[in-house]
Amino acid sequence: xxxxxxxxxxxxxxxxxxxxxxxxxxxxxxxxxxxxxxxxxxxxxxxxxxxxxxxxxxxxxxxxxxxxxxxxxxxxxxxxxxxxxxxxxxxxxxxxxxxxxxxxxxxxxxxxxxxxxxxxxxxxxxxxxxxxxxxxxxxxxxxxxxxxxxxxxxxxxxxxxxxxxxxxxxxxxxxxxxxxxxxxxxxxxxxxxxxxxxxxxxxxxxxxxxxxxxxxxxxxxxxxxxxxxxxxxxxxxxxxxxxxxxxxxxxxxxxxxxxxxxxxxxxxxxxxxxxxxxxxxxxxxxxxxxxxxxxxxxxxxxxxxxxxxxxxxxxxxxxxxxxxxxxxxxxxx
Amino acid sequence: xxxxxxxxxxxxxxxxxxxxxxxxxxxxxxxxxxxxxxxxxxxxxxxxxxxxxxxxxxxxxxxxxxxxxxxxxxxxxxxxxxxxxxxxxxxxxxxxxxxxxxxxxxxxxxxxxxxxxxxxxxxxxxxxxxxxxxxxxxxxxxxxxxxxxxxxxxxxxxxxxxxxxxxxxxxxxxxxxxxxxxxxxxxxxxxxxxxxxxxxxxxxxxxxxxxxxxxxxxxxxxxxxxxxxxxxxxxxxxxxxxxxxxxxxxxxxxxxxxxxxxxxxxxxxxxxxxxxxxxxxxxxxxxxxxxxxxxxxxxxxxxxxxxxxxxxxxxxxxxxxxxxxxx
Amino acid sequence: xxxxxxxxxxxxxxxxxxxxxxxxxxxxxxxxxxxxxxxxxxxxxxxxxxxxxxxxxxxxxxxxxxxxxxxxxxxxxxxxxxxxxxxxxxxxxxxxxxxxxxxxxxxxxxxxxxxxxxxxxxxxxxxxxxxxxxxxxxxxxxxxxxxxxxxxxxxxxxxxxxxxxxxxxxxxxxxxxxxxxxxxxxxxxxxxxxxxxxxxxxxxxxxxxxxxxxxxxxxxxxxxxxxxxxxxxxxxxxxxxxxxxxxxxxxxxxxxxxxxxxxxxxxxxxxxxxxxxxxxxxxxxxxxxxxxxxxxxxxxxxx
Numbered sequence: 001x002x003x004x005x006x007x008x009x010x011x012x013x014x015x016x017x018x019x020x021x022x023x024x025x026x027x028x029x030x031x032x033x034x035x036x037x038x039x040x041x042x043x044x045x046x047x048x049x050x051x052x053x054x055x056x057x058x059x060x061x062x063x064x065x066x067x068x069x070x071x072x073x074x075x076x077x078x079x080x081x082x083x084x085x086x087x088x089x090x091x092x093x094x095x096x097x098x099x100x101x102x103x104x105x106x107x108x109x110x111x112x113x114x115x116x117x118x119x120x121x122x123x124x125x126x127x128x129x130x131x132x133x134x135x136x137x138x139x140x141x142x143x144x145x146x147x148x149x150x151x152x153x154x155x156x157x158x159x160x161x162x163x164x165x166x167x168x169x170x171x172x173x174x175x176x177x178x179x180x181x182x183x184x185x186x187x188x189x190x191x192x193x194x195x196x197x198x199x200x201x202x203x204x205x206x207x208x209x210x211x212x213x214x215x216x217x218x219x220x221x222x223x224x225x226x227x228x229x230x231x232x233x234x235x236x237x238x239x240x241x242x243x244x245x246x247x248x249x250x251x252x253x254x255x256x257x258x259x260x261x262x263x264x265x266x267x268x269x270x271x272x273x274x275x276x277x278x279x280x281x282x283x284x285x286x287x288x289x290x291x292x293x294x295x296x297x298x299x300x301x302x303x304x305x306x307x308x309x310x311x312x313x314x315x316x317x318x319x320x321x322x323x324x325x326x327x328x329x330x331x332x333x
Numbered sequence: 334x335x336x337x338x339x340x341x342x343x344x345x346x347x348x349x350x351x352x353x354x355x356x357x358x359x360x361x362x363x364x365x366x367x368x369x370x371x372x373x374x375x376x377x378x379x380x381x382x383x384x385x386x387x388x389x390x391x392x393x394x395x396x397x398x399x400x401x402x403x404x405x406x407x408x409x410x411x412x413x414x415x416x417x418x419x420x421x422x423x424x425x426x427x428x429x430x431x432x433x434x435x436x437x438x439x440x441x442x443x444x445x446x447x448x449x450x451x452x453x454x455x456x457x458x459x460x461x462x463x464x465x466x467x468x469x470x471x472x473x474x475x476x477x478x479x480x481x482x483x484x485x486x487x488x489x490x491x492x493x494x495x496x497x498x499x500x501x502x503x504x505x506x507x508x509x510x511x512x513x514x515x516x517x518x519x520x521x522x523x524x525x526x527x528x529x530x531x532x533x534x535x536x537x538x539x540x541x542x543x544x545x546x547x548x549x550x551x552x553x554x555x556x557x558x559x560x561x562x563x564x565x566x567x568x569x570x571x572x573x574x575x576x577x578x579x580x581x582x583x584x585x586x587x588x589x590x591x592x593x594x595x596x597x598x599x600x601x602x603x604x605x606x607x608x609x610x611x612x613x614x615x616x617x618x619x620x621x622x623x624x625x626x627x628x629x630x631x632x633x634x635x636x637x638x639x640x641x642x643x644x645x646x647x648x649x650x651x652x653x654x655x656x657x658x659x660x
Numbered sequence: 661x662x663x664x665x666x667x668x669x670x671x672x673x674x675x676x677x678x679x680x681x682x683x684x685x686x687x688x689x690x691x692x693x694x695x696x697x698x699x700x701x702x703x704x705x706x707x708x709x710x711x712x713x714x715x716x717x718x719x720x721x722x723x724x725x726x727x728x729x730x731x732x733x734x735x736x737x738x739x740x741x742x743x744x745x746x747x748x749x750x751x752x753x754x755x756x757x758x759x760x761x762x763x764x765x766x767x768x769x770x771x772x773x774x775x776x777x778x779x780x781x782x783x784x785x786x787x788x789x790x791x792x793x794x795x796x797x798x799x800x801x802x803x804x805x806x807x808x809x810x811x812x813x814x815x816x817x818x819x820x821x822x823x824x825x826x827x828x829x830x831x832x833x834x835x836x837x838x839x840x841x842x843x844x845x846x847x848x849x850x851x852x853x854x855x856x857x858x859x860x861x862x863x864x865x866x867x868x869x870x871x872x873x874x875x876x877x878x879x880x881x882x883x884x885x886x887x888x889x890x891x892x893x894x895x896x897x898x899x900x901x902x903x904x905x906x907x908x909x910x911x912x913x914x915x916x917x918x919x920x921x922x923x924x925x926x927x928x929x930x931x932x933x934x935x936x937x938x939x940x941x942x943x944x945x946x947x948x949x950x951x952x953x954x955x956x957x958x959x960x961x962x963x
């Protein structure tokens with residue numbers, strides 16, 4: 001493992017679900033690089049494979065889910081070929097995950113403090129008293145009032161926002177270098193969402209960790225990430241810096257997604273644009289998976305799957321028509 | 334907390350009252366033997382018979398007769414199961430004394446049986462839950478099926494036949510009158526009965542643990558534990574089993590109560606002089622005081638178990654303590 | 661929930677906005693009759709909503725509910741036709757005409773009538789929500805109560821459903837009571853909005869007015885907190901901190917004062933009541949935002 005190497009490098013990763021009908025792909029040939037301290041947003045709808053991607057990196061895939069190919073490198077170390085014990089040592093201390101629903105993600109029968117202490121003692125050789133001190137301090141760092149008292153409470157005694165703060169405290173107590181967040185604020189009220197995202201950002205920047213933030217919420221991506229990765233039907237369809245993608249998307253799906261976004265700060269004019277149809281359950285390998293819903297689809301799109309390629313400086317897109325595609329939804333050709 | 338206990342105790346007393354009234358009325362409704370006849374064994378015209386009738390108050394109104402028994406239910410020394418009322422019509426021995434005599438055998442059978450059951454079923458159930466669709470899981474499934482299907486009396490008889498009659502390694506059924514419960518245990522007289530108990534009780538523990546463990550392993554909080562890098566063994570013990578405890582304890586509590594009431598069938602097959610047999614034999618002989626006495630003891634055991642269980646929940650599941658806990 | 665009064669006009673889409681625990685779901689359930697209010701009443705088309713079965717059956721001709729979760733609100737064992745049939749028969753449609761009516765309903769919500777004999781699991785989330793709407797429409801109600809109609813749906817599908825709701829409102833002259841926490845949904849579907857906090861209405865106005873010039877600090881905070889899909893806009897200005905206190909923690913004065921940057925001694929002492937903030941709008945605050953100088957304090961007195 002080389003500390004200087006990037007915190008996360010995924011190359012050609014494919015993950016499939018084992019079903020009675022055979023293997024169903026959930027993540028198809030995904031390659032992605034996260035630099036030191038970078039904030040990467042992965043956006044997609046249900047079935048895009050974004051959550052499965054995170055779980056694969058974390059080594060938390062269920063029994064019926066298999067990695068079919070590709071590599072996952074953490075600072076140069078191949079996670080797929082690491083032993084279970086090596087992986088366990090990284091999990092919770094250097095690579096951490098924050099989940100969506102803090103109520104079900106915390107053990108209902110143990111106090112919140114106990115759960116944070118556990119994360120600490122599993123990785124550091126400290127006594128109970130010291131672990132408790134670190135845990136309470138972590139709770140204080142996430143802005144939980146009366147941290148010592150709260151540590152002795154059970155998850156159901158705390159509000160949703162407090163629980164998510166606990167999850168963050170637990171994840172960041174050991175100062176990890178890679179944070180994987182799966183829809184961390186989706187289950188929260190909007191005023192709490194903003195506070196929690198602020199918190200995540202504050203703590204993250206303090207320890208200099210990289211974040212991979214998975215969400216379906218484009219607005220969160222826009223305001224809280226440096227790079228954006230757009231996933232559709234298991235593959236990456238577009239990737240670039242957040243500013244560039246939002247200024248000028250190079251994939252019809254990204255553009256359509258932005259167009260169909262229901263916004264509160266925009267005066268409604270007539271009907272809202274939308275994307276007809278739904279994401280495919282079994283995308284055919286020999287065509288663009290978005291073709292059935294794409295208003296620009298040409299014959300090529302139906303016969304050849306577009307590869308993810310560089311279409312502009314620091315901008316990749318998996319669309320045959322990317323070069324001529326103008327993000328406003330109008331073709332420049 | 335005190336309020337909580339008080340409410341439970343009051344409710345328990347009501348249950349006891351209801352049970353005793355029902356039992357008493359049933360006795361009166363069923364074609365029962367004539368108690369005076371049973372005791373004196375003299376014809377109805379004889380003087381002894383008349384005396385007995387008077388002494389027993391058999392011509393008093395129902396309420397008065399019930400009241401006599403009710404007095405014996407008050408848990409104060411001197412009153413509880415008093416000898417004047419609670420004595421066997423058949424043998425004339427006080428119920429209290431007989432119970433005390435028989436209790437050790439039932440306890441030996443019950444405690445040993447339950448402990449052995451837990452020792453076998455808990456690891457089996459947990460292991461099966463951790464490895465669904467494996468051989469361990471199939472073994473557990475087979476055990477559950479066997480446990481549900483095999484009648485204890487048949488199994489007991491079979492075990493005796495094989496291990497005592499044919500192979501001669503196990504001691505015979507029955508316990509010599511001179512042997513105390515402890516001596517009987519040491520003599521190995523309880524081994525076959527315990528094995529039978531495991532098969533009789535075990536199914537639910539295995540099945541419960543198997544399904545709960547398997548479900549909990551897939552839960553979000555176990556996923557979090559794995560993401561924290563918690564070693565697997567610790568996850569199983571501190572997260573998974575801990576979560577399944579309250580269901581197991583619930584079943585366990587009532588099994589204990591049942592076993593205290595006497596595993597009648599097993600006691601009969603292995604000829605163990607326990608409380609269960611005592612109660613059943615009394616019913617067939619219409620021996621009312623024994624029936625009432627043993628019913629009271631059983632009811633008290635179950636009520637107490639229920640209260641202990643409620644208290645245990647407060648520790649096992651913190652979600653119960655607040656709000657719905659109604660302490 | 662305390663002291664809540666709203667009026668929905670015919671053909672109007674009224675949104676009830678708030679976060680967890682504000683009481684909006686409770687209100688919705690009172691409107692359809694599944695909860696009996698401790699005080700006050702719900703009147704629909706002049707008829708009071710009681711909780712006795714016979715009264716409710718009349719009410720359900722006029723009010724129907726569209727549920728949040730399209731996955732659990734449809735009986736998986738029944739075909740779409742069968743699901744619609746129940747409502748149609750309750751309305752009194754004779755057996756022979758059921759299929760025709762069901763066909764019309766599906767068409768109206770944008771689904772292919774050939775799917776009538778299929779089962780819910782064969783449809784996507786968005787399609788199931790359309791079926792839910794069709795079912796509600798089967799009773800030919802005047803008022804549709806929509807509880808978070810799109811929050812369980814993918815982003816690209818949400819706009820489809822919202823478009824559908826709007827067009828149905830036009831075509832059928834429906835009134836809506838839309839319960840949501842999502843301000844974007846409000847902006848696109850509602851004519852009027854009421855903002856709720858800890859069981860009370862803190863502001864009520866037309867949609868345009870609320871978004872252009874919110875008067876209550878909580879409304880403003882809500883608007884500020886919603887993220888905007890534009891990298892150039894910095895995230896959320898910290899106008900409010902902390903979380904909604906539980907109902908038992910708040911004893912007197914304004915419920916929002918623990919989190920309000922403008923709270924003072926008056927706010928602690930006296931509960932602000934809804935006071936007019938302009939023509940046909942009101943807010944319950946002693947120190948409303950952007951307020952013209954000459955408005956009296958919120959003591960509930962209307963001129």
